[in-house]
Amino acid sequence: MDLTQSTLNHTPAALLSASGLSCVKQDRVLFEQLSLSVSAGQLLQIKGKNGAGKSSLLRILAGLARPEEGELYYQGRPLSDVSADYAANLCFIGHHSGIHEQLTALENLRFWRAATDLKPADDLALLASLGLAGLEDIPCRMLSAGQQRRVSLARLWASRAQLWILDEPFTALDQTAIGTLQQHFIAHLEQGGAIILTTHQPLSLQYAGLFALEIHYRW
């Protein structure tokens, strides 16, 4: 089983790299000796069947869970030494939308800006650009699944983080929204950003810096 990207390195040129990662859940080894790296301008897609361990890997890469074995490096330095810098330069959006359902779309964005120390900006215009005009003041629990996902993803337009880690970002989105998001991915990558994501949908991006890593399901 090849769980090592061909571009692997831990030099400062790599924004995030990992070596020898292993993860065990419920006595099942999801993956072991997994190594990867992502640099500015690169998008790394984590592939694998349901239950293979993609979300578990993303949580480890985001610093939200610890691997059984292995090391993570941010800009060539052990993640544990630079965790605050890493967190400040990371936008993680997990499987669930991560929005507060009792709050409106606008309140969610403002809450998130405050929590991440971002300056106030024209969130009404941002929400309108994501097809949410007229829905800004409705509690998010009353929005559709795709609309809630759009509110969640609005963070990617507001964030200054260089690294995005996204778990199934296209879930519940219609084709228009998927197209808008993919264009935004390209713009982020062209500006020196980096993205690690999972998706069960084929990526239709025309971009040179795309890489993939497959986690093979293990019993």
Ligand SMILES: Nc1ncnc2c1ncn2[C@@H]1O[C@H](COP(=O)(O)OP(=O)(O)OP(=O)(O)O)[C@@H](O)[C@H]1O
């Ligand atoms: N918190 C947990 N406690 C126990 N087992 C867990 C936990 N989280 C995940 N697992 C198990 O780990 C395995 C991998 O789960 P994970 O969510 O990483 O898979 P995935 O590849 O993202 O799947 P999918 O494509 O369905 O989203 C599953 O068998 C799951 O039951």
